Amino acid sequence: xxxxxxxxxxxxxxxxxxxxxxxxxxxxxxxxxxxxxxxxxxxxxxxxxxxxxxxxxxxxxxxxxxxxxxxxxxxxxxxxxxxxxxxxxxxxxxxxxxxxxxxxxxxxxxxxxxxxxxxxxxxxxxxxxxxxxxxxxxxxxxxxxxxxxxxxxxxxxxxxxxxxxxxxxx
Amino acid sequence: xxxxxxxxxxxxxxxxxxxxxxxxxxxxxxxxxxxxxxxxxxxxxxxxxxxxxxxxxxxxxxxxxxxxxxxxxxxxxxxxxxxxxxxxxxxxxxxxxxxxxxxxxxxxxxxxxxxxxxxxxxxxxxxxxxxxxxxxxxxxxxxxxxxxxxxxxxxxxxxxxxxxxxxxxx
DNA sequence: GCTGGATCGTAAGTATACTGTCAATTAACA
DNA sequence: TGTTAATTGACAGTATACTTACGATCCAGC
Numbered sequence: 351x352x353x354x355x356x357x358x359x360x361x362x363x364x365x366x367x368x369x370x371x372x373x374x375x376x377x378x379x380x381x382x383x384x385x386x387x388x389x390x391x392x393x394x395x396x397x398x399x400x401x402x403x404x405x406x407x408x409x410x411x412x413x414x415x416x417x418x419x420x421x422x423x424x425x426x427x428x429x430x431x432x433x434x435x436x437x438x439x440x441x442x443x444x445x446x447x448x449x450x451x452x453x454x455x456x457x458x459x460x461x462x463x464x465x466x467x468x469x470x471x472x473x474x475x476x477x478x479x480x481x482x483x484x485x486x487x488x489x490x491x492x493x494x495x496x497x498x499x500x501x502x503x504x505x506x507x508x509x510x511x512x513x514x515x516x517x518x519x520x
Numbered sequence: 521x522x523x524x525x526x527x528x529x530x531x532x533x534x535x536x537x538x539x540x541x542x543x544x545x546x547x548x549x550x551x552x553x554x555x556x557x558x559x560x561x562x563x564x565x566x567x568x569x570x571x572x573x574x575x576x577x578x579x580x581x582x583x584x585x586x587x588x589x590x591x592x593x594x595x596x597x598x599x600x601x602x603x604x605x606x607x608x609x610x611x612x613x614x615x616x617x618x619x620x621x622x623x624x625x626x627x628x629x630x631x632x633x634x635x636x637x638x639x640x641x642x643x644x645x646x647x648x649x650x651x652x653x654x655x656x657x658x659x660x661x662x663x664x665x666x667x668x669x670x671x672x673x674x675x676x677x678x679x680x681x682x683x684x685x686x687x688x689x690x
Numbered sequence: 691g692c693t694g695g696a697t698c699g700t701a702a703g704t705a706t707a708c709t710g711t712c713a714a715t716t717a718a719c720a
Numbered sequence: 721t722g723t724t725a726a727t728t729g730a731c732a733g734t735a736t737a738c739t740t741a742c743g744a745t746c747c748a749g750c
Contacts, residue, residue: 359632361575361587361679364568368646369549371662373564374589376546377737378666378673379539380706384738385672394543395706398534405531412728417531419544424707426730431705448715448728462529476538479668484661491650491658492541496548498649502555503548504708509531547707550736554708565736582698594737596700601735618698618745674738 379476386472390465391435395420397469399428400462403438403452410449416508437461549646556642560635561605565590567639569598570624570632573608578621580613586678607631 364370383394392400398418403409406417411429415422429452432438437458443449454462477485500506534540553564562570568588573579576587581599585592599622602608607628613619624632647655670676 359571359574359636361572364571364588365677365679366659366663367643368659368662369553369564369643370568371659371666372542372546372549372646374666374673374677375662375669376542377589377675378669379542380737381673382669383539393705394539398540401529401534402531404529410728418534419547421707421709422729423709423731424705427705446716446728450729466529473537473539475672476542476669477665480661480665484664487657488661488665489536489538489541491654491661492538492545493536494654495647495650495658496541496544499545499548499552499646502645503544503551505547507535507544509535550707563735580698591737591739592698593700593739594735597735616698616746620699 382475383469383472386468386475387465390461390468392461392465395424395428396432397465399425399432400437400454400458404454404459404462407453408451410443410451413511414452415505416511419503419505419507421505432458552645553639553642556638556645557635560631560638562631562635565594565598566602567635569595569602570607570628573622574624574629574632577623580619580621583681584622585675586681589673589675589677591675602628 380394383397387397399414399420402414402418406414409417411425412422414420415425420428429438429440433440435457436455439453439455440450441453443451477488480488550564553567557567569584569590572584572588576584579587581595582592584590585595590598599608599610603610605627606625609623609625610620611623613621647658650658
């Protein structure tokens, strides 16, 4: 006589599941970003890529993917779009014919400067419904969880990889 | 003499941004789900759709999209895949020729029963790095935030829509 | 009873996100 | 040195996620 015949299978269980909440919040976050930044033709992913290339001029695509935790295949098309928009340029590396180095163009730097206030508004809006103390608590827990789960994702974040292109001293 | 010339534009600012953390955690959550459920040919989205159809037999695609907060267009292809796998069936509604009603097949019910333990393991693993009290706090804050931001997303959750197909008493 | 507006499913087009595989190139090693 | 291993960027294929548009159908108001 099993008192718990099987899991109940209710939608409430789905709505309370971590995976569901993370997916839903990601949906909402992208939506808010796109709304605040609609004047600029940039997606959240493209924005992150621009920031990373700005911070690490001359980085190559593989290292870039590690620095922003993007899948490398996906990043290829992201780079294509940023090239098409004229925000970045790609030059072959002299010492390694496989590698192509990435730099921001003048237009890339300009759009970055213009979009940053909109991005900051978007980031603030995502947490706006919470009280300040709650926002801080949530961001603290999320940072922890993302960091501790880093290896669980298919594309772990490797922030330190970005430095390798500057002289690769092990 | 601006003491804050512009935003510094560092990767650290990106890593601490809500939008980045939500995207990253969603990546990790999907990865863990797929790992735990790799014996079953089901994605997180397909799983949620199956649960919702099981909970609301005879629901149509539009209402289903509201119940699990999926984009209506995306849901079309999700349904196609579930049909192809034989987990659901689609029948025209007698009283409205536009509508197609969705039901689980025997195989759909079976796979759901089989996969649930794996899904529960996945959900637990996502929060595993945190202490129990932290898990509870995080889920509480996420539930709140997702709920309060519901209208900010392009596809707001409308759980109550699911009931309309049962006699639509306003 | 007919027409205008709403709704349903579908489709095309874009953008992530992942799986593989592949050729070219470089590095490591026997 | 010469073969193997690893790396880089590219491609094909699948799956979400969104936009807009379109035909079919239904309903409301006239």
